Amino acid sequence: MVVASADLLTEIDTTIARFSSEPDNLILILHAIQDAHGYVPRESALILSERLGVPLARIYEVLTFYHYFRTAPPGEHSIVVCHGTSCWLNGSAPVLEAARAYAANHAGTNVSEVRCVGCCSLAPLAFADKKIHTHLDAQKTTEMLSGLSGHDGKH
Ligand code: FES
Numbered sequence: 001m002v003v004a005s006a007d008l009l010t011e012i013d014t015t016i017a018r019f020s021s022e023p024d025n026l027i028l029i030l031h032a033i034q035d036a037h038g039y040v041p042r043e044s045a046l047i048l049s050e051r052l053g054v055p056l057a058r059i060y061e062v063l064t065f066y067h068y069f070r071t072a073p074p075g076e077h078s079i080v081v082c083h084g085t086s087c088w089l090n091g092s093a094p095v096l097e098a099a100r101a102y103a104a105n106h107a108g109t110n111v112s113e114v115r116c117v118g119c120c121s122l123a124p125l126a127f128a129d130k131k132i133h134t135h136l137d138a139q140k141t142t143e144m145l146s147g148l149s150g151h152d153g154k155h
Contacts, residue, residue, distance in 0.1 A: 039070035076108035084116030
């Protein structure tokens with residue numbers, strides 16, 4: 001049995017009740033949890049597993065399959081790299097690598113991927129704190145990220 005705060009148990013039970021008649025309600029419930037917390041906390045996933053009788057592994061299968069879901073709190077800075085076909089063909093892999101290298105040295109920076117954002121002629125591209133940066137390569141990515149507010153380029 002999961003030990004959790006009464007507030008969290010109430011929140012999850014209310015959310016489960018809200019979507020109880022919907023098919024595929026697991027995804028809807030996970031969306032609601034993420035909307036409430038900014039991510040899906042492990043404690044919530046454990047309670048959900050217990051309440052729905054769904055194995056925890058199945059819940060994490062869903063969480064990791066859909067890029068929308070986060071299993072850690074959002075960081076101070078968010079970098080989203082497009083890894084759709086056009087961006088991939090135009091070099092998104094080194095962009096993603098540069099973004100991950102930057103995040104590894106700057107706590108509070110999250111890196112995630114999306115499939116395609118519909119601006120393929122500008123590939124490869126990424127969003128840094130929701131601002132779009134286009135025609136990137138590894139060097140441009142590193143330069144662009146060093147300009148994020150609150151980051152002075154030092155570790
Ligand atoms: S593949 Fe990146 S914008 Fe379409």
